[in-house]
Amino acid sequence: MALLLNPEDPQDVPRAIELIQALADLRNLDIDLDPVESKTLIAIKLMGHLFNCLIQPYIDPTLSLTQQIKYLSKFQHVAMVLYRKNSTTFFPGQLYGDTSVMIKSTVFYVRKQQLWDPTCGVFLTLTGDDQLETQFGRVHMQGAHDANCDMKSLADRICAAMDLNRVFTRHPSWDQGHR
Amino acid sequence: MDQLVHTYHSKGVSRKVIAQKIVEAGAGLLRVCSYSDKEMDMATAIFRTGGRRLVYATHKGLNLPSINTIRSRTDITHLQPSVGTITHAEIHHNISEVFGKDHPAIPRCGHSIMTDEINLDERAVYLKFCQSVGGLCREHSKDHNLQINDYEAMEQLAETVHGPKPTVHYAKEATVIGIAPFRQDDYDVRPIVISGTCKTETALGSANMHQMVLDAWRTNPNGEARHGPIWSVASDGDGTRHRAFYLLFMKKPLDESDPLYDILSKLIGLNLAVGEFNVNGEFDIKHIIKHSYHYFFLSIKVNLYFHRYLHSHLYNWRNYYQ
Numbered sequence: 001m002a003l004l005l006n007p008e009d010p011q012d013v014p015r016a017i018e019l020i021q022a023l024a025d026l027r028n029l030d031i032d033l034d035p036v037e038s039k040t041l042i043a044i045k046l047m048g049h050l051f052n053c054l055i056q057p058y059i060d061p062t063l064s065l066t067q068q069i070k071y072l073s074k075f076q077h078v079a080m081v082l083y084r085k086n087s088t089t090f091f092p093g094q095l096y097g098d099t100s101v102m103i104k105s106t107v108f109y110v111r112k113q114q115l116w117d118p119t120c121g122v123f124l125t126l127t128g129d130d131q132l133e134t135q136f137g138r139v140h141m142q143g144a145h146d147a148n149c150d151m152k153s154l155a156d157r158i159c160a161a162m163d164l165n166r167v168f169t170r171h172p173s174w175d176q177g178h179r
Numbered sequence: 180m181d182q183l184v185h186t187y188h189s190k191g192v193s194r195k196v197i198a199q200k201i202v203e204a205g206a207g208l209l210r211v212c213s214y215s216d217k218e219m220d221m222a223t224a225i226f227r228t229g230g231r232r233l234v235y236a237t238h239k240g241l242n243l244p245s246i247n248t249i250r251s252r253t254d255i256t257h258l259q260p261s262v263g264t265i266t267h268a269e270i271h272h273n274i275s276e277v278f279g280k281d282h283p284a285i286p287r288c289g290h291s292i293m294t295d296e297i298n299l300d301e302r303a304v305y306l307k308f309c310q311s312v313g314g315l316c317r318e319h320s321k322d323h324n325l326q327i328n329d330y331e332a333m334e335q336l337a338e339t340v341h342g343p344k345p346t347v348h349y350a351k352e353a354t355v356i357g358i359a360p361f362r363q364d365d366y367d368v369r370p371i372v373i374s375g376t377c378k379t380e381t382a383l384g385s386a387n388m389h390q391m392v393l394d395a396w397r398t399n400p401n402g403e404a405r406h407g408p409i410w411s412v413a414s415d416g417d418g419t420r421h422r423a424f425y426l427l428f429m430k431k432p433l434d435e436s437d438p439l440y441d442i443l444s445k446l447i448g449l450n451l452a453v454g455e456f457n458v459n460g461e462f463d464i465k466h467i468i469k470h471s472y473h474y475f476f477l478s479i480k481v482n483l484y485f486h487r488y489l490h491s492h493l494y495n496w497r498n499y500y501q
Contacts, residue, residue: 013465016472051471058464077448095470098416098462101424104450105411105461111439112289112410112457113361120288123363128463129293129413131368132357136297151260151314151375152304154297154353158370159256160227162277165367167220167227174224 020055023048050078054099057124065122069110072103102127135161214244223254256280260353260373262311263320265388270395273371278358279401287407289361291461292392293368294354294414299375301349303340312336316377317354318384319347350375356392361410382422389427393458411459416466424460428453 027045053075057068079099082090106127113122139149139157149157168175187197214222222244226234231246238245249255257276261269299314306313311325312333323339324332339347356372372392389412396402396409403409412428414420433440433451443449453459 013468013472016468019472020468054471055464055468080448092470092474094416094418094421095467095474097421098467098470100450101460102462102464102467105459107443107446107449108439108453108457108459109289109361109410111443115438116289116407117286120362123361124464126291126359126361126363126366127411127413127461128465129295129415130463130465131359131366132293132295132355132370135357135368135370136295136355139297148298148300150300150302150304151350151353151373152306154299155258155260155373158355158373159258162256162367162369163223163227163254166280167224169365170220171217174221 017055017059020048020051024052027052050075050082053078065110068124069107072106076100076103214248219244219249219252219254222249226255254280257308258370258373259308260306260313260375261317262306262309262313263315263323263325264317265372265374265391267391267395270372270392271399274395274399275401277369277371278399278406285365285406287405289410290358290396290407291361292389292396292409292412293357293359294389294412294420296352296354296376296417299350299353301351303349314350314375315340316348316350316379317374318377318379323347348377351378352376354388356389358396358409360406380419382419382426385419385423386426389423393455397456408456409458411461413461413463415463416470428458428460430454433457 023044025048026041027049029041029045031041033041053071057063057071063071076099079091079096083096106124109127110122113120135158138161139154142157142160184197184201187200192200222234222237225237225243226246226249234243234246234249237243244252258273259269259276301314303312303314305311305327310327312327313325315325323336325336327333336347339345340349352375354372354374354376355370357368357370359368360366372388374388393409393412412424414424429450429452431453433443433453435444437457439457440451443451
């Protein structure tokens with residue numbers, strides 16, 4: 001727990017998820033505490049439960065789309081009430097805005113996909129800009145020992161990645177993949 | 180024979196010369212190469228992993244296509260990084276270059292625009308395609324001539340970058356805007372804008388840049404017409420882009436006559452404000468988790484005593500249930 005709360009790298013997403021799950025596990029915990037402590041525990045349980053709703057749709061592949069949207073909607077409704085009550089002492093305004101926008105746009109995406117082609121699935125992993133960062137990862141990898149690059153070599157490396165991708169889509173057997 | 184006639188005919192050579200070339204080829208004086216798509220793909224892969232020299236070697240040694248051949252068949256993508264301010268022409272060129280090469284079988288679907296920054300080495304580069312200086316920030320290079328025409332102009336430019344009060348800066352990061360489809364198969368993000376930034380851009384500037392990309396995609400024949408519409412624009416939690424996204428994608432309420440309206444309007448509490456053509460802004464879940472982690476679980480005043488307390492209980496409780 002101490003390690004989860006004092007990470008060396010505050011950008012560590014897997015660890016953040018681990019912590020949220022650990023907190024979510026606490027929600028059924030029933031122990032005798034003095035009033036101050038039990039108040040803190042209630043707050044922590046609420047947090048754990050709330051954030052669990054936010055991450056479950058993205059980490060549990062067995063959920064159906066309906067369940068995923070239900071989780072997100074639950075998060076948004078509870079967050080909204082808490083934000084209205086406690087304003088920025090509960091949630092930084094920017095973070096509240098970000099989650100609202102993300103969840104709203106996910107709902108729009110589902111409806112847009114339904115109207116466009118209902119036979120095609122909806123995948124939450126396709127939302128967000130994470131895939132672009134993956135592409136950046138490949139750009140860094142191409143540089144090997146010289147990971148950073150200037151403008152011109154950046155353009156070159158991005159083009160190379162796209163060309164290879166196109167070739168490997170046509171000939172999947174040529175691709176060594178990631179090791 | 181076909182290949183030979185085709186090649187020389189397209190060069191506009193007279194029939195007499197073509198006939199002569201056929202004779203030469205028959206006598207073994209002229210090498211005629213015709214390549215299968217597979218060989219072209221292999222040469223492209225070789226060029227992109229091993230570089231120009233390896234293509235030369237495989238061309239000479241294994242009769243694979245030469246660098247000029249793969250270039251002329253436009254199998255090599257040429258992305259133009261923007262010189263100074265982003266222009267419509269650059270975006271259109273890049274869309275055609277990047278999205279114009281797909282074999283047409285892929286069905287149209289919704290697309291997402293993604294924006295993020297990547298670190299750059301801070302130095303100027305020579306961009307051959309436009310004879311200009313690249314690697315400077317887009318925010319301040321608007322009023323400067325970046326074309327390399329004469330020595331004085333270059334000295335002046337160097338002065339504005341290196342002088343005691345620089346008005347133009349080297350780009351610290353490159354903003355990359357990519358487009359990706361909403362589908363599971365054949366998924367890849369394809370960048371269409373690469374532009375240097377010194378991180379002083381205003382929300383309005385950022386909004387304009389995204390608007391240009393949206394407009395270009397809608398009007399380019401290799402954009403929406405061929406691949407499908409843009410549904411959303413995604414980004415990380417950058418502060419300037421927050422404001423920019425608000426300007427762009429909270430513009431107007433969803434139209435009541437829109438097919439989206441009937442179901443979405445029934446969802447109580449859902450904010451129905453959208454941008455032009457019903458585009459939504461969105462932020463990445465990973466950034467949100469990072470932020471939450473930072474704000475909540477690290478800055479919140481949870482006392483250490485309670486950590487220990489919880490820890491022991493959590494431990495017991497887990498053991499009990501496992």
